[in-house]
Amino acid sequence: MATQTETLSFATGSRQGSAAPLAREAVRALRASKIREVANAAMGLPDVLPFWFGESDQQTPRFIRDAASAALADGATFYTHNLGIPALRGAIAEYVSVLHGATSPDHIAVTSAGVNALMLASQLVVGAGDRVVALTPLWPNLVEIPKILGAEVETVSLRYGPNGFDVDLDQLLAALTPGTRAVLINSPNNPTGWVMTRAQQQAVLDHCRRHGIWIIADEVYERLYYGTGRTAPSFLDLAGRDERVIAVNSFSKAWLMTGWRLGWIVAPDALMDDLGKLVEYNTSCAPDFVQRAGVVAVRDGAAVTDGVVAQLRQSRDHLVQALRALPGVDVKPGDGAMYLFFRLDAARDSLALCKQLVQRAGLGLAPGVAFGDEGEGFVRWCYACSTARLDEGVSRLARFLEQV
Numbered sequence: 001m002a003t004q005t006e007t008l009s010f011a012t013g014s015r016q017g018s019a020a021p022l023a024r025e026a027v028r029a030l031r032a033s034k035i036r037e038v039a040n041a042a043m044g045l046p047d048v049l050p051f052w053f054g055e056s057d058q059q060t061p062r063f064i065r066d067a068a069s070a071a072l073a074d075g076a077t078f079y080t081h082n083l084g085i086p087a088l089r090g091a092i093a094e095y096v097s098v099l100h101g102a103t104s105p106d107h108i109a110v111t112s113a114g115v116n117a118l119m120l121a122s123q124l125v126v127g128a129g130d131r132v133v134a135l136t137p138l139w140p141n142l143v144e145i146p147k148i149l150g151a152e153v154e155t156v157s158l159r160y161g162p163n164g165f166d167v168d169l170d171q172l173l174a175a176l177t178p179g180t181r182a183v184l185i186n187s188p189n190n191p192t193g194w195v196m197t198r199a200q201q202q203a204v205l206d207h208c209r210r211h212g213i214w215i216i217a218d219e220v221y222e223r224l225y226y227g228t229g230r231t232a233p234s235f236l237d238l239a240g241r242d243e244r245v246i247a248v249n250s251f252s253k254a255w256l257m258t259g260w261r262l263g264w265i266v267a268p269d270a271l272m273d274d275l276g277k278l279v280e281y282n283t284s285c286a287p288d289f290v291q292r293a294g295v296v297a298v299r300d301g302a303a304v305t306d307g308v309v310a311q312l313r314q315s316r317d318h319l320v321q322a323l324r325a326l327p328g329v330d331v332k333p334g335d336g337a338m339y340l341f342f343r344l345d346a347a348r349d350s351l352a353l354c355k356q357l358v359q360r361a362g363l364g365l366a367p368g369v370a371f372g373d374e375g376e377g378f379v380r381w382c383y384a385c386s387t388a389r390l391d392e393g394v395s396r397l398a399r400f401l402e403q404v
Contacts, residue, residue, distance in 0.1 A: 030144050034351050034370035042358045049393050050364040052354075054190060054338060055258045056384035061304050064255065067296040071289035080285045082276040084110025084264075088291045091298045092264050099222075100236035106269045107241045109276075110291060112283040113261035114220045114250030119145055120278050121246045122182075124271055125214045126151045130181035135172065137341070137371035137378075139190045142218060151181070157374040158194055164332035165194040165341075169203055176204075178211050186218035188225060188232050191341040191371050191380040193334020195225065198233040205238050205245070214244045220263075221337040223254040223305050226313050232336050242268045253338070254305045255297040262286055262294050312338055315383040315390060322394040328401060338384045341368065346404050347377050354379060361400040363393055 035052050042048045059065075083089065089105040096103040111117040118141065126132060128150030134143050136155040146153050156175045158165040176183055183204070187196035208215055217235045225232040239245040250263040267275060279285065297304070316333055319340060323331045328345035347353045350367035357363045368378030383390060 026147055026150055030147060031140060033140060035140075035366045037351065038354045038358060038364065038367060041355045042364055045358065045362065048358060048362045048364050049389065049396065051382045051385075051393060052364045052366040052380075054253070054382050054384070056253075056256055056308070056338075057386070057389070058256050058308075058384075060256050060260070061301070063300065064257065064293050064297045064304075068289050068293035071292035076288040076292055078288060080288050080291065082279040082285055083272065084108070084286065085288065085291045085295075087295050088298075091295045095298050096236065096266060099231050100234050103236075103241060103266065104269075106272065107266055109265040109267065109272065109279065110286050110294075111263045111265060111279070112286045114218075114248060114252060114263035115141055116261070116283060117248040117250070117263040117265045118142055118216070118218060120275060120282065121216050121248055121265060121267070122146050122149060122151075123278050124246065124267070124275060125182055125216070127181075131177075131179060132182050132184065133172075133175050133180055134184040135167065135186070135189075137189075137191055137368070137375040138184070138186055139218075140370055140372075142184055142186060143372070146182075146184075155372060155374075157372070158189070158192060160343075162332075164334060165189070165192040167194075167196065167200060169200055173203065173207050176207055176211065176213055180211065180213050182214040182216055183208065184216050184218070185235075186220075188221040188334065188336025190221065190337055191339050191366070191368070191375070191378075193337045193339055193341065195227065195232050195335040198237065201233055201235055202238055205235060208244065212244065214246065215239075217245065217247045219247050220250045221253055222249070224309060224312060224338055225336045226309070226316070227335045236266060241266070242270065244268075246271075251294055251297060254308060255301050256304065256308065257294075257297065260290050260293065262290050312384060315385065315387055316340070318387045319381065319383045319390045319394070322391065323397075326394070326398055326401060338382055340381045340383060341371075341375070341378050342381070343378050346401060347379055350376055350379055357397070357400060360403075361396040363396040363400065 089108045092108050093103050093105040122145045126146050130151040132146045132151045132153045156172050222232045235245050247266040251257040320333050323329050331342035350369045354367040366380040368375030
């Protein structure tokens, strides 16, 4: 039997060939964000309703802002430990323990946003020439990050059927061949709202255990869940903390803190020393006063998260009903996240359509192709706002569709 060090080592291991592109070539080959391309097309246009980014229109609650102000007044403007201040690592560990079982601060690293956590997680276990599998449609950053490191990314697409999106589990497991380095799974999913079931997670975990494959679980939307329970199913519910599972999370969505750029990683203790080095060479640390606000959010913000979920559920259901009244729209809501990813007859070229919507209707949606070729024909609408704002957006879409 392999020792824990051998089992968790990421500094050694086979690499599939030596023909990985140079770093600069890998960067040049990255696809640019088509969401940003649409947003840029709206620059200078008056009265555009922007539903393209994953962000609520609500401000961060005052008690969290006050905690940051107090920390600034207290002089919390210096470097901290690479892995985060003890108070925040402890608070996150308590939070994760309540939701997913016993978790030590030794398994927690604080990061400068969820996207930084995803980059760090990939840097921990992925290298040039590695094979990585990603379950798509998917937020483009997650697919492109391993490519920056010289990895080869193979995608497995969710299937769209009468009940919306779901995974073909046999297809996913077949793609996770021996020698695969990691699988990237985002659930609840951006853009579709799909949520992986506990049984599906167990099957993937068992398969990855057999073949030594790392699971990088993007669980940023786990609290934005409309099923039974406080949180969506998580790989942390099933895996030991020292297995090959790295879970990424963020303060952005559940506590209305998108602009604060604060996240965290749950990872095996054996990786923490090296993770500390990576944080040092990426950002050094998250700002002290932001971390102190994070402590208050995670310890005292249960009502905030409950309120966010209640409002999102109401907005989701309202928008679904309104969109279903329009011709040429096929919408099936998911059980999580803050998006509707719906098929639109007019979206044969979703990027061109979204640019037209901005310029002719003042409506900002994200093109489905931004999330992979399998997203073509769909558009994404972030519904994290008031129903009145959604109604105005639907009216603009209806008027546009009448003219095409």
